Amino acid sequence: MHIYFLQHAAHAGPARLADWLAGMGHSHNTCHLYADEAPPRLEDCDALILLDGPQAHDDSEAHPWLKREIKLLDRALKSGKPVLGLGLGARLIAARLGAIVSRGTHAEAGWQTVTLAPESPFDLPEQFEAFLWHRDIFGLPEDALPLGGTAASPVQGFAWDAGRVIALQCHLEATAASAAALLDHEPLPAEGPYVQSREAILADPRRFDRLAPLLDRVLSRWLVGAA
Secondary structure, three states: OEEEEEEOOOOOOOOHHHHHHHHOOOEEEEEEHHHOOOOOOHHHOOEEEEOOOOOOOOOOOOOOHHHHHHHHHHHHHHHOOOEEEEOHHHHHHHHHOOOOEEEEEEEEEEEEEEEEOOOOOOOOOOEEEEEEEEEEEEOOOOOOEEOEEOOOOOOOEEEEOOOOEEEEOOEOOOOHHHHHHHHHHOOOOOOOOOEOOHHHHHOOOHHHHOHHHHHHHHHHHHHHHHO
16 A cells, blocks of 8 residues: 655654554655645545644644645545544544544643543553643544543544544654654643653653554554555
């Protein structure tokens, strides 16, 4: 399969995703939307991955390229092709599927425990630690199945259309390097019960290593189901 990444900021790249795809024999390209690159034609890829970014999901006035991305996303959702969204990408998908995207009560920045929903279709442990970086949250679109939630965010992701479309607030693709780049370019949210310091986030690189098998389970199910 040939996958296109839609990237929203120079520092918010694919992280572990690129290596995973290459290791599984899939090819990929990246469209740097923030640099005003034109989105790919849907006919030129087999699947789309919408990455995270600091922008608001509905701020097309400040970021006109968002309109082009949303147009492509709408076509992809109707096309039957696989779509995966992370962070901002997940919020864009949720909004286009009719869910409400809004400001959460608390920001989440750092490591939090995700508890799998009883009806979750994801092959993941009942509880697992994930890296989070968001303030906006979303509801569950109609006909979607939830991933699970944290203390501050009851919906950390969902699967839609039998898993062809997946949206994740939590960052299973994160590495120590990608988290450090994020911390270098985006300020930590204001202090809160779910916000950790830079030192606490990066203290144990093994935490990022433990995300790899979780990502593998999600991506394997996503692409196998799509194929």
